[in-house]
Amino acid sequence: MIAVIICRTTGNFTSGSNFLTTNIMNRRTFVQRTLRTAGALLLPDLLLTACNGNNLCEVENWQGKAVVIGAGAAGMYAAQLLHKAGADVTVLEASGAYGGRIRPLNGFSDFIIELGAEEVHGNKTQWYKMVQNAGSEFTSTNTTDLLALGSQLLTEDEAANDPDVITAFNFVDSLGNYTGPDKSIAQHIAELGIPTRVHHLLNALIGNEFGSDNTRLGAKSIANAENLWTAGNDSYALKNDTLLSVLEYHCANILGKIILNQPVQSVTYTHNSVTVTTASGNVYTADKAIITIPLAVLKTGAVAFSPALPDAKTQAFEGIGMDAGMKIILRFNNRFWPEDTGSIYGNGFIPEFWSTGYGRSAQNNLLTAFICGPNAEYLSSLGDNAIQTALAELDALFGQGAASGAFDAGFIMDWFKQPYIRGAYSYPSPNSDVHRQALAQPVANTLFFAGEATHAQGHQGTVHGAIETAQRAVNELLCSLKE
Numbered sequence: 249m250i251a252v253i254i255c256r257t258t259g260n261f262t263s264g265s266n267f268l269t270t271n272i273m274n275r276r277t278f279v280q281r282t283l284r285t286a287g288a289l290l291l292p293d294l295l296l297t298a299c300n301g302n303n304l305c306e307v308e309n310w311q312g313k314a315v316v317i318g319a320g321a322a323g324m325y326a327a328q329l330l331h332k333a334g335a336d337v338t339v340l341e342a343s344g345a346y347g348g349r350i351r352p353l354n355g356f357s358d359f360i361i362e363l364g365a366e367e368v369h370g371n372k373t374q375w376y377k378m379v380q381n382a383g384s385e386f387t388s389t390n391t392t393d394l395l396a397l398g399s400q401l402l403t404e405d406e407a408a409n410d411p412d413v414i415t416a417f418n419f420v421d422s423l424g425n426y427t428g429p430d431k432s433i434a435q436h437i438a439e440l441g442i443p444t445r446v447h448h449l450l451n452a453l454i455g456n457e458f459g460s461d462n463t464r465l466g467a468k469s470i471a472n473a474e475n476l477w478t479a480g481n482d483s484y485a486l487k488n489d490t491l492l493s494v495l496e497y498h499c500a501n502i503l504g505k506i507i508l509n510q511p512v513q514s515v516t517y518t519h520n521s522v523t524v525t526t527a528s529g530n531v532y533t534a535d536k537a538i539i540t541i542p543l544a545v546l547k548t549g550a551v552a553f554s555p556a557l558p559d560a561k562t563q564a565f566e567g568i569g570m571d572a573g574m575k576i577i578l579r580f581n582n583r584f585w586p587e588d589t590g591s592i593y594g595n596g597f598i599p600e601f602w603s604t605g606y607g608r609s610a611q612n613n614l615l616t617a618f619i620c621g622p623n624a625e626y627l628s629s630l631g632d633n634a635i636q637t638a639l640a641e642l643d644a645l646f647g648q649g650a651a652s653g654a655f656d657a658g659f660i661m662d663w664f665k666q667p668y669i670r671g672a673y674s675y676p677s678p679n680s681d682v683h684r685q686a687l688a689q690p691v692a693n694t695l696f697f698a699g700e701a702t703h704a705q706g707h708q709g710t711v712h713g714a715i716e717t718a719q720r721a722v723n724e725l726l727c728s729l730k731e
């Protein structure tokens with residue numbers, strides 16, 4: 249993998265197996281597959297416990313009523329914690345399925361494909377421990393990345409001596425050191441004079457990975473997020489199980505309490521009472537509510553709050569970015585890329601492809617295109633034709649007809665078009681840190697806010713971040729009972 253050739257300690261660009269990598273390179277890319285199994289063995293004993301409420305606000309038996317809005321990772325885990333604490337909990341989910349941005353695709357290959365979250369980032373989180381406790385196994389494969397440079401497609405070893413590539417990776421490696429005023433990453437790159445021939449690579453490794461592109465990410469906000477990241481540096485993919493199966497395992501007690509197809513339209517609250525009305529006119533009352541609606545949905549104003557939310561909260565909706573995002577799954581009759589390929593960094597509309605099945609599929613004939621931000625908006629506007637764009641870009645990289653001639657079937661998961669998600673995940677837009685804290689703030693001791701975008705300690709845009717916000721919001725709720 250490209251990531252393995254960065255040395256964090258020295259900042260030198262080097263190849264070899266004794267390396268450390270940056271958080272950013274490990275957050276959402278398939279990296280260090282060889283370390284996955286070893287990493288699992290080295291898991292430190294975590295203080296937090298899964299679903300048993302031990303870390304909660306010493307309120308172990310609250311027999312009140314709670315409503316949780318949204319049944320993604322945050323909502324399901326919050327409901328499970330509340331249930332364990334004794335609450336009578338109801339979960340209202342707008343769509344026809346629980347899991348939110350964790351969604352498996354069955355039947356497209358000889359393994360189950362993840363259409364949303366795919367990797368477990370870091371081994372120092374509650375979520376990592378939950379995956380282990382569910383008995384899930386990680387893949388353990390060793391991969392090589394490919395990257396487009398000019399008209400060439402190079403392996404990471406071939407690129408290792410290119411001075412511009414070295415500069416690009418040193419830039420990525422030093423993102424956490426930036427202390428100046430917040431400005432876009434693209435502006436920062438331009439001011440440093442980093443050659444344009446590697447800008448697409450930097451966009452793939454930073455902008456796209458964080459859920460947008462380099463023109464929309466803040467250099468200072470990224471630095472803050474990087475410095476707050478405590479999850480650990482390696483990423484892990486599940487071999488046989490799905491992330492949804494892990495959630496189901498840990499939240500089994502509340503699956504029957506999730507009511508599907510219930511888009512909440514209004515939330516009316518006082519101190520210690522809340523009334524929630526759904527699109528079909530169903531009314532639910534409770535003592536407290538936990539709201540896990542994705543940021544991009546909150547931005548639309550689809551949910552009316554009465555009384556109106558504090559200004560800081562609605563300003564936070566606008567002040568934090570959440571852009572379009574999609575995966576295009578491509579199945580081929582024959583593999584035209586090397587078997588051990590990890591990621592392929594292109595220079596078109598698609599910043600990154602990766603080999604989805606390596607280590608999981610006997611056939612290993614799938615590529616996933618992963619696109620966020622303005623490029624995803626454009627590809628979304630193409631509808632099914634986005635597949636032709638992906639094939640044309642692969643043909644340009646691997647030789648005329650290599651991809652289009654071998655193409656068998658495609659599947660587009662366009663999160664931008666999902667009415668109750670409307671994008672990929674929140675990202676560190678310029679000056680967004682203060683807004684994240686406001687987004688997370690409880691209102692009137694009755695409304696509590698969870699979900700990835702409310703994570704103000706650097707774990708936004710991840711499943712483990714969503715889980716951590718559920719813990720925080722449930723803790724706030726239980727503590728509010730003492731006031």
Ligand SMILES: Cc1cc2nc3c(=O)[nH]c(=O)nc-3n(C[C@H](O)[C@H](O)[C@H](O)COP(=O)(O)OP(=O)(O)OC[C@H]3O[C@@H](n4cnc5c(N)ncnc54)[C@H](O)[C@@H]3O)c2cc1C
Pocket residue numbers: 276317318319320321322323340341342343346347348349350363364365366367368369510511512513540541542545550551573574575663668669671672673698699700701708709710711712714
């Ligand atoms: C393409 C993609 C790839 C990703 N890859 C990774 C990865 O590899 N690793 C990782 O850790 N993270 C990854 N993520 C991010 C991760 O999926 C999310 O951060 C996490 O799943 C968010 O959980 P959540 O509970 O905050 O929100 P969600 O999962 O979005 O849950 C919110 C729920 O609220 C529901 N809802 C919305 N409006 C209403 C309403 N009005 N009434 C009732 N319900 C409503 C929605 O339908 C949804 O089910 C990825 C995300 C995407 C899109």
